[in-house]
Amino acid sequence: MTDLEKMGARAKDAARILRTVSPEDKELALKDVAGALICRQAEILEANRQDLTAAEAGGMPRSMLDRLALSKERVHGMADGVTAVSEWPDPVGRVLEEYDLPNGLHVRRVSVPLGVIGIIFEARPNVTSDCAALCIRAGNACILRGGKEAFRTNLAVTRIMREALSDSPLPADCVQLVTDTDRRSATEMMNLTEYLDVLIPRGGAGLIRSVVDNARVPVIETGAGNCHIYVDKAASVEMAAAIAVNAKTSRPSVCNAAEKLLIHREIADRALPVIGKRLREKEVELRGDDASREIFRDMRPATDEDWGKEYVDLIMGVRIVDSIEEAIRHIERWSTHHSDCIVTEDPAAAAKFQAEVDSAAVYHNASTRFTDGGELGLGAEIGISTQKLHARGPMGVNQLVTYKYVIDGNGQIR
Known part of the structure; x- marks a missing residue:
């Protein structure tokens, strides 16, 4: 033996x-x-x-x-x-x-x-x-x-x-x-x-x-955690900034840290300068699509590889989307189905996002960093399951x- x-x-x-x-x-x-x-x-x-x-x-x-x-x-x-x-x-x-x-x-x-x-x-x-x-x-x-x-x-x-x-x-x-x-x-x-x-x-x-x-x-x-924060057109900008900064920077090396920031086009001109500035103050490197880089220029261009990447570092991808439907499609395409969040004051948008995003944990107005056995009242966890058999989540x-x-x-x- x-x-x-x-x-x-x-x-x-x-x-x-x-x-x-x-x-x-x-x-x-x-x-x-x-x-x-x-x-x-x-x-x-x-x-x-x-x-x-x-x-x-x-x-x-x-x-x-x-x-x-x-x-x-x-x-x-x-x-x-x-x-x-x-x-x-x-x-x-x-x-x-x-x-x-x-x-x-x-x-x-x-x-x-x-x-x-x-x-x-x-x-x-x-x-x-x-x-x-x-x-x-x-x-x-x-x-x-x-x-x-x-x-x-x-x-x-x-x-x-x-x-x-x-x-x-x-x-x-x-x-x-x-x-x-x-x-x-x-x-x-x-x-x-x-x-x-x-x-x-x-x-x-x-x-x-x-x-x-x-x-x-x-x-x-x-779970590998390619986690998303989607800032809806009805979001509180201050809340969105606080959630994004916490989800990205409180402990960037863990799987429940947010890696991508999606922002509705109707709020992007107001939200992205505030959120981007707060993230840059925490030394986060931002990688954005063309639309986001027109609003907040302190970004590197993002590539297709960025959208699917779990950085496990002080790096965050940023993309402007035209609708909640586009945000959900993006998450469905690139998410690892670990933890994804919508920031919005619109209950209908929150309900739609939580119903349609197929991840182990789906948040409304809260940091993805709560996907943790201790934080969710389980005492501890042996891991975050991103599959559907035999267990899911913490x-x-x-x-x-x-x-x-x-x-x-x-x-x-x-």
């Missing part, structure tokens, strides 16, 4: 135990994990400092360094996320449907864990604790495979979590980290069908596409279970 197959076998054993662990034991174990992250934050921050030093020396872009960087506040945020997940109602064992058949069989459809979940992710070490906590609460074992940029941090976080779990009724092997960050280990995970029940990629478009195209393990596709504990039919009889035969 390879090292990864051995991990898979241990994870399978851990998953069998987790199926029957009480909700109370899972809650207490996760709270112990949260406490350990706080108590041992110095270890995490030192490991992260080493990762950041190596990443800067290797020329990692500023936006990606932000994804990688931890602080005391971010470690506390990781612990808070684990605590929030621990207090979420247990999703396992719920009777989703119950009925009797004419032949006397009593049928229940009951929620059960998925089993063993593999997560391949890039340079965001908070993913380690978020994903592990969500998997445990939903009764799943997990095998985590992070990028080399965050290896020391991921190793420290995983070690602390496993040591906390070893003092609980839960098996430490319900959380394991792949220590080989070579591309071959990712490829092996994609084909670990005997041990993994589902594979979830979290990262940039290249990683997600590679996993979706090459995995033999079932995949839940999470995936919390309720999206990490499946179901089985439990049937009771008294001797019936067919």
Whole structure:
């Protein structure tokens, strides 16, 4: 057996135990994990400092360094996320449907864990604790495979979590980290069908596409985020500016950051100078079509490649549209169906946009940055699913279970 197959076998054993662990034991174990992250934050921050030093020396872009960087506040945020997940109602064992058949069989459809979940992710070490906590609460074992940029941090976080779990009724092997960050280990995970029940990629478009195209393990596709802000002709310019600046600049490296700004032609002369000025004050590079560049000249020309690009940086594409219908068509053509927003004071326009835009999260007068498990009340998330099977949008504990039919009889035969 390879090292990864051995991990898979241990994870399978851990998953069998987790199926029957009480909700109370899972809650207490996760709270112990949260406490350990706080108590041992110095270890995490030192490991992260080493990762950041190596990443800067290797020329990692500023936006990606932000994804990688931890602080005391971010470690506390990781612990808070684990605590929030621990207090979420247990999703396992719920009777989703119950009925009797004419032949006397009593049928229940009951929620059960998925089993063993593999997560391949890039340079965001908070993913380690978020994903592990969500998997445990939903009764799943997990095998985590992070990028080399965050290896020391991921190793420290995983070690602390496993040591906390070893003092609980839960098996430490319900959380394991792949220590080989070579591309071959990712490829092996994609084909670990005997041990993994589902594979979830979290990262940039290249990683997600590679996993979706090459995995033999079932995949839940999470989102590259080419997210749009559409400023309708009935928008408040001040609100539109505040939303656009927040959605683009509060954390430009994440998938729910807005990448494109569409503005109705009837309001463009008033709105674009205000919004463009605010974005440029935040050092956002603007790339516009011809019409937008006539109104606000501090822009580079946009190309067709720009409209489909997730920048993950302080860059934003700008386009003038003639109607809400044109905005919706543009989004349908170029969006990754992650998060898109309309800014308008017209309820009919808002209703039309939210009905016709086929994205996992569709906003009216609010920043796309709210597409996040914690912000939407899920405690944390294992990823933002942009597909339609088996989950969509932020995936919390309720999206990490499946179901089985439990049937009771008294001797019936067919």
